[in-house]
Amino acid sequence: MSLLDFARGPALQWSIVIFLIGVLWRLLGVLLLRTRKDLSEPRNAAAWKGLRLIALRSWPRKEFLGGTAFGEVMGYTFHLGFLLALFFFVPHVLFFADIFRGLLGTDLRSLVGFGWPALPNSIVTLLSAISIAALVAVLIHRLVSPVKRLISNFDDYFSWFVTMAPLATGMAAFAHLGGWPYERLLAVHILSAELLLVWFPFGKLMHAFTIFAARGSTGMIFERKGASL
Amino acid sequence: MSSPLLGEFLRSRGVTRRGFLQFCTATASLMGVSSALVPRIAAALEQARRPSVIWLPFQECTGCTESITRAHGSTIESLIFQAISLDYQHTLQAAAGDAAERARESAMKENWGRYLLIVDGSIPTGNPGFSTVAGRDNLSLLQEAARGAAAIIALGSCAAFGGIPGASPNPTGAVAVSDIVKDKPIIKVSGCPPIPVVITGVLTQYLTFGKLPELDALGRPRSFYGQTIHDRCYRRPFYERGQFADSFDDEGARQGWCLYKLGCKGPTTHNACATVKWNAGTSFPIEAGHGCIGCSEPGFWDKGGFYEPLSTGNWGTARTVGTAIGVGAALGVASAALARKRQKDAEGA
Numbered sequence: 001m002s003l004l005d006f007a008r009g010p011a012l013q014w015s016i017v018i019f020l021i022g023v024l025w026r027l028l029g030v031l032l033l034r035t036r037k038d039l040s041e042p043r044n045a046a047a048w049k050g051l052r053l054i055a056l057r058s059w060p061r062k063e064f065l066g067g068t069a070f071g072e073v074m075g076y077t078f079h080l081g082f083l084l085a086l087f088f089f090v091p092h093v094l095f096f097a098d099i100f101r102g103l104l105g106t107d108l109r110s111l112v113g114f115g116w117p118a119l120p121n122s123i124v125t126l127l128s129a130i131s132i133a134a135l136v137a138v139l140i141h142r143l144v145s146p147v148k149r150l151i152s153n154f155d156d157y158f159s160w161f162v163t164m165a166p167l168a169t170g171m172a173a174f175a176h177l178g179g180w181p182y183e184r185l186l187a188v189h190i191l192s193a194e195l196l197l198v199w200f201p202f203g204k205l206m207h208a209f210t211i212f213a214a215r216g217s218t219g220m221i222f223e224r225k226g227a228s229l
Numbered sequence: 230m231s232s233p234l235l236g237e238f239l240r241s242r243g244v245t246r247r248g249f250l251q252f253c254t255a256t257a258s259l260m261g262v263s264s265a266l267v268p269r270i271a272a273a274l275e276q277a278r279r280p281s282v283i284w285l286p287f288q289e290c291t292g293c294t295e296s297i298t299r300a301h302g303s304t305i306e307s308l309i310f311q312a313i314s315l316d317y318q319h320t321l322q323a324a325a326g327d328a329a330e331r332a333r334e335s336a337m338k339e340n341w342g343r344y345l346l347i348v349d350g351s352i353p354t355g356n357p358g359f360s361t362v363a364g365r366d367n368l369s370l371l372q373e374a375a376r377g378a379a380a381i382i383a384l385g386s387c388a389a390f391g392g393i394p395g396a397s398p399n400p401t402g403a404v405a406v407s408d409i410v411k412d413k414p415i416i417k418v419s420g421c422p423p424i425p426v427v428i429t430g431v432l433t434q435y436l437t438f439g440k441l442p443e444l445d446a447l448g449r450p451r452s453f454y455g456q457t458i459h460d461r462c463y464r465r466p467f468y469e470r471g472q473f474a475d476s477f478d479d480e481g482a483r484q485g486w487c488l489y490k491l492g493c494k495g496p497t498t499h500n501a502c503a504t505v506k507w508n509a510g511t512s513f514p515i516e517a518g519h520g521c522i523g524c525s526e527p528g529f530w531d532k533g534g535f536y537e538p539l540s541t542g543n544w545g546t547a548r549t550v551g552t553a554i555g556v557g558a559a560l561g562v563a564s565a566a567l568a569r570k571r572q573k574d575a576e577g578a
Contacts, residue, residue: 004497005532008542016544021557028561034572090471091540094490098541103550121471182457183497190542 004183007190015194022201027209043226053219053229054212070141074134081131082167088119089170121174128171135164159203165192235436236275249274256433262452270437277436281340282347283333283374284318287367288360288394288403289350293385294320296422316344319362330363337377345435346378348406351387351394355402371409380414380441381406382431386524389417389448396530407448414441417448419500421524426505427453447527449499458495458521461503464488482518492536493520500525 001009060072086092093116101107109115119127139160142148169189172178178185199205222229239249253271257264286294298321315321316336317329324332337344348371353359357366375381383406386392394403407415418428431450434442442450459465467473467487474481474488487493495503498521502513515521520536523529533543 002527005528008533012542013545013549017549017553020550020553021560024554024557025560025564028558029564029568032562032565032569034569090473090490091538094538095540095542098537099544102544103547118471121469176460181499182459186497186539 002183002187004187004190007187007194011191011194015197019197019200023206023209026201026206030210031213038224040225042224044223047220047224050219050221050223050229051216053222054215056219056229057215071138074138074141078131078134078138078163081127081134082163084119085124085128085131085167085170088117089124090118090121093118125171125174128167132164132167132171135160135167155203158199159205162192162196162199162203163205166196168192234275235277235279238279256430270433273437273439274433279314280436281314281316281336281344283316283336283344283378284321284347284349285362285367285370285374286318286320287348287350287352287371287388288401289385289387290393291320292422293349294318297425297428316340326363333374337374341377343379344377345432346374346381347384348381348388349384351391351401351403351405352409353394353401353403355400359401368409371406375410375413378413380416380435381410382428383407383415383417383419383448384428385423386419386421386527386529389419390527392421393530396528415448416441416444416450419447419449419454419525419527421529423525424453424501424505424507427501445499449525453501453505454499454525456499456501458498458500458503458515459493462495462515463503464515477518488515488518488520490538491520492534492538494523494526494529494532494535494539495521496539498523498526 060068087096097108097116104111107115142152142156142160166189169185169192172180173182173185173189176182176185180188196205200208219229236249250267250271253267253274254264257267257270262270314336317333319325319329322329322332350360350367352367352371354368357368360367362370383389387394387403388406391399391403391405391408394401395405405417407417416431418431420427427450430453431442434450434452442452445451445454447454459468462468464485464487467485468489472481472484472486473490474484474486475490476482477491482488489496493515495515502521503515506513506516522535523532526532533541
């Protein structure tokens with residue numbers, strides 16, 4: 001079995017299985033916890049209005065703009081770049097379309113009336129390059145900032161690595177960089193994405209599934225207490 | 230050896246000096262050697278004697294033989310191929326039965342330790358009766374012939390990697406030559422079938438330099454298998470620009486766009502089809518409108534559908550995914566139940 005066959009076969013299957021089990025385990029383990037009853041008199045009975053914190057926290061507050069602008073801009077840059085490259089690069093679209101076809105027994109177009117669009121390769125290449133630059137910038141920022149360095153642990157650095165690796169190896173595979181044969185570059189790229197999947201539920205990357213629920217519940221608690229959002 | 234020199238033989242077949250040098254130049258280019266070596270190639274070929282070649286076909290479809298004999302018959306490449314002393318090839322030779330076998334034994338005896346052994350087809354290791362020649366099983370024939378060979382050319386993907394007979398579930402226990410023979414140099418000229426020029430190129434290199442060509446990690450001549458089809462594909466610019474045909478009859482296909490979406494295996498297939506081409510350099514599968522199926526790579530038959538894009542993988546089945554979701558949900562509910570119990574105990578304490 002070649003490295004590519006391993007990456008496209010057993011490694012892919014196991015990484016998906018570990019990802020699904022891990023995500024559901026952690027998500028349900030948190031969501032089904034008991035919530036302690038708040039016996040205090042609510043200052044605002046319509047606590048659900050606090051859900052707007054999900055949107056509010058997604059944008060920098062004016063008061064802290066000076067301190068947070070860099071992180072916000074860089075964060076948005078690599079998140080958007082990563083997601084666009086992941087979901088709208090032609091070979092990735094083919095990969096997801098194949099999974100949909102396998103799960104649903106039909107392709108997306110016949111189900112919803114339109115296919116999965118893709119971005120031009122040049123745009124994806126540019127987005128990936130910008131994302132890599134932003135990821136390098138946030139790492140440097142983390143390393144030179146005494147406070148950030150102090151509160152960073154293995155999880156932060158490894159999560160950074162498994163996010164960076166698919167972008168870097170994907171660019172290398174697309175451009176045939178490094179003097180390696182394409183199938184090895186492709187295998188390494190697929191394996192790096194599988195490493196991301198395996199690490200995802202057990203590290204800070206899990207925030208992708210918990211961040212909005214956490215913001216929403218915090219917002220509802222604040223709203224109930226009458227705090228300014 | 231009493232066989233004539235190769236130069237004399239080619240002249241007797243009407244090959245001009247100009248044509249001969251053109252062939253040497255083309256061969257040097259194909260082999261990836263400096264053009265400064267062309268005079269040396271020409272001199273060496275002219276002085277070369279016809280080497281004895283024993284060709285053993287085993288579990289094969291005769292496609293490799295067809296590739297050679299139905300190539301471009303009047304070219305110098307085919308004359309070079311004719312110039313070898315093909316002492317045994319049971320598909321091509323006139324002799325049959327005991328006479329043919331005696332010819333093989335006699336050629337082997339006369340050229341013991343010097344002859345080239347060409348093998349096409351895989352070797353069954355299950356029941357010896359799965360494939361026999363003159364009542365002898367393939368395995369013992371190969372072992373006997375390999376002992377006296379200077380080198381072995383495993384011709385075609387069956388001999389090189391097991392090929393279609395070795396595809397899952399491999400009912401005959403088919404294996405490649407290299408799985409049997411461990412103590413002789415083996416050159417794998419893979420492909421289903423291999424390109425004729427690649428076969429003659431390997432023979433020419435052997436005749437010219439008296440040694441085997443540089444091989445890649447899989448034992449294939451690097452000069453022919455050093456690059457992928459994708460590397461040299463004329464449709465590559467369309468891949469770079471993200472212009473893909475979505476079906477074999479859409480506008481993209483008519484415009485000659487990249488066939489990646491239609492399952493082309495060019496990016497992972499090492500062969501010279503895109504440069505040497507087929508049928509006297511007329512075209513190759515991608516030029517004819519079909520994606521590469523990766524026939525020169527090990528296990529190409531078992532690497533998923535020919536029409537599934539390379540970026541798709543064997544991700545499992547809906548059942549696997551469903552089981553993983555079920556297990557994850559059960560673990561989540563169980564761990565939450567445990568945590569709730571701890572919470573309740575702590576509140577009660």
